Amino acid sequence: MDAGLSTPTGWASLFSNTLSRIMGFSIFASIFNGGWASNTPSASGGYVFDSARLLILGTVLEAGRRFFQWLVERFRLQYSITAQFTEGDPAFEWIVMYMTEKNIWKRSRDFRINAKSSIRRWGIRVGADSGETDNKSKLADGKKDASEHVDLVPTYELPHLFKWRSVWIETKRSTSVVNGQTPFGLGFSPGVIYLTMYTLDINALQEFIEEARVCYVELGRASVILHTASQPNFGPGFVWNCVKRKLRRPISSIILEDGMIESIVADAREFIEMENWYIDAGIPHRRGYLLHGPPGTGKTSTIHALAGELGLEIFSLSLSAGFVDDAFLQQAASSIPKKAILLIEDIDCAFSTTPRLGSGGFGLDTDSGFGQALGTGFVGGGGGASGGGASAGMLAMPRLRRSSVTLSGLLNVIDGIGSEEGILFFATTNCIERLDPALLRPGRIDRKIQYRLTTKAQAASLFSRFFPAAHVTLRREDLGDEKLALEDWNTGSRQEVDCTKEVKEARLAALGKEFADNIPNYEFSTAELQGFLLSCKREPGNAARGAKLWVDQERHDRREKAMMMRRMRDGEAGSFQGASGLQDVGDPLASVGASVEASDLIPLTPPHTPSLGLKEGIQCRGLEGAIQ
Numbered sequence: 001m002d003a004g005l006s007t008p009t010g011w012a013s014l015f016s017n018t019l020s021r022i023m024g025f026s027i028f029a030s031i032f033n034g035g036w037a038s039n040t041p042s043a044s045g046g047y048v049f050d051s052a053r054l055l056i057l058g059t060v061l062e063a064g065r066r067f068f069q070w071l072v073e074r075f076r077l078q079y080s081i082t083a084q085f086t087e088g089d090p091a092f093e094w095i096v097m098y099m100t101e102k103n104i105w106k107r108s109r110d111f112r113i114n115a116k117s118s119i120r121r122w123g124i125r126v127g128a129d130s131g132e133t134d135n136k137s138k139l140a141d142g143k144k145d146a147s148e149h150v151d152l153v154p155t156y157e158l159p160h161l162f163k164w165r166s167v168w169i170e171t172k173r174s175t176s177v178v179n180g181q182t183p184f185g186l187g188f189s190p191g192v193i194y195l196t197m198y199t200l201d202i203n204a205l206q207e208f209i210e211e212a213r214v215c216y217v218e219l220g221r222a223s224v225i226l227h228t229a230s231q232p233n234f235g236p237g238f239v240w241n242c243v244k245r246k247l248r249r250p251i252s253s254i255i256l257e258d259g260m261i262e263s264i265v266a267d268a269r270e271f272i273e274m275e276n277w278y279i280d281a282g283i284p285h286r287r288g289y290l291l292h293g294p295p296g297t298g299k300t301s302t303i304h305a306l307a308g309e310l311g312l313e314i315f316s317l318s319l320s321a322g323f324v325d326d327a328f329l330q331q332a333a334s335s336i337p338k339k340a341i342l343l344i345e346d347i348d349c350a351f352s353t354t355p356r357l358g359s360g361g362f363g364l365d366t367d368s369g370f371g372q373a374l375g376t377g378f379v380g381g382g383g384g385a386s387g388g389g390a391s392a393g394m395l396a397m398p399r400l401r402r403s404s405v406t407l408s409g410l411l412n413v414i415d416g417i418g419s420e421e422g423i424l425f426f427a428t429t430n431c432i433e434r435l436d437p438a439l440l441r442p443g444r445i446d447r448k449i450q451y452r453l454t455t456k457a458q459a460a461s462l463f464s465r466f467f468p469a470a471h472v473t474l475r476r477e478d479l480g481d482e483k484l485a486l487e488d489w490n491t492g493s494r495q496e497v498d499c500t501k502e503v504k505e506a507r508l509a510a511l512g513k514e515f516a517d518n519i520p521n522y523e524f525s526t527a528e529l530q531g532f533l534l535s536c537k538r539e540p541g542n543a544a545r546g547a548k549l550w551v552d553q554e555r556h557d558r559r560e561k562a563m564m565m566r567r568m569r570d571g572e573a574g575s576f577q578g579a580s581g582l583q584d585v586g587d588p589l590a591s592v593g594a595s596v597e598a599s600d601l602i603p604l605t606p607p608h609t610p611s612l613g614l615k616e617g618i619q620c621r622g623l624e625g626a627i628q
């Protein structure tokens, strides 16, 4: 080896000389040999010339770079297919989910961290090789996986290259950006995924998308996907901007009158399976259902369970949202894929044939629960697990809300030119009589399904759902032996008994019957009963015996609420009514269990449970009553 090359300076000198020889630039020799500063003026006479040559070299290099870019572009155009997927469009979801599932985002180094919630974010799992997307909580060494509590969502912005079958695919994503303030809030430009496939076969793109869709459907089987629109959209395809995942609800968990749920499922299934028949017969392939009845009777739950059973996604829209108008409704409906559910809850709240407050499309904002209570004559409904808002909001004054959706806009979506085929349309209402007959005619609403307050049989089914023999441990007091119960009560012990499955089932059935006997027919919603049972979910005996007292307490509460409403109507609400033309809803007292006597209104202060809540107190009184 040349001794001169053993040092870095030797290498630099060789490089510069070679370059100078090739290019004829003495300036390189000067720079690399450290002679720039030390050159004599006579030698630097060629600098101007060298600079010119350097300029030419730069130009040539830049031209070469651009030519290369142009060649790559030509190559892309000639030998690749490019597709764009816009956020808000279902196909965007398919692609993101597919890439997450296939671990393509795994090399990301840039993440957004969100606490886990039901909002779907397609987070990846770190710390495990499987690349599973969620739900696994333990790592091999027993440590908790961070992704149990947070979603690690790649920002996806760096390009990713991967091979699918024998085709190379490159993806890049731009995130959504805020465009500025609009009259309804912030305006957004949707995020876009750019997908380039290096193939000439257009079928490959179709197959890839179909594979992503199938994968999406398969993975979604365990849950129901709920799309909602939480903000206005001013660009294409960005209507359904919030996607939530809910655990599938078994059909058997919906407790309705005999055969009702089975009939709804069979009807919807038949509709989906008979697409070709509809086409051949020239009948638009769509079906509309209206579920109507008091709050908390299972309308929404039915739709969720149905969606899980048939593997459909739900696209749910609230017509009372400020930004929803006819144009938005049209856009939202037309971006729903085939075989999905379009759900409009409380459809009567958007407009009504009878203006409820003045005219011109104003309505009561039923978020307060006030409008609901007035309109349905059902006081105290919606208690329990989800409907507590009604009673809480009973005291609130109604707020004014302008409905921007017109009846003709809605009809147009349901069956007009713009209506989408292959969609199950579901609407719910607490007050069917407010709806325009035009909306209810067959072809728009094909089935009207009435939900009623709970019967004794439903109460018994609910009880057995709450207390399945496999998960319940009976106590001595639950065995129906009053002597044993009194003994336990006096000693303060609550001894569990070890009994056979048969004995347990028989005892639970007897308690269920006792519970149902204490619940009057058609007076309480399933949600209300559920609320009561939740307060004693490990104590079937107390639930059965406490039901009577709970019923008394509820009747008492309803009566009080009704009196308060009457006072409001006569007082503040009266002046409100006078000013606005609020329709008369009759005597609110009349709507509350007419059989309730003043003597029923006993003060309910449980003596033995100072620290417990009301419901627990009721249980204890129930127990106390049973053993005295």
Ligand SMILES: Nc1ncnc2c1ncn2[C@@H]1O[C@H](COP(=O)(O)OP(=O)(O)OP(=O)(O)O)[C@@H](O)[C@H]1O
Binding pocket: 253, 254, 255, 256, 293, 294, 295, 296, 297, 298, 299, 300, 301, 302, 382, 384, 385, 386, 387, 428, 429, 430, 451, 526, 527, 528, 530
């Ligand atoms: N028939 C039912 N079977 C099982 N659960 C029910 C039933 N009805 C109500 N529930 C329970 O009560 C709660 C509220 O039910 P849901 O929201 O379906 O009622 P809804 O009729 O849609 O009420 P709203 O008219 O106020 O929207 C849910 O937690 C649900 O589990």
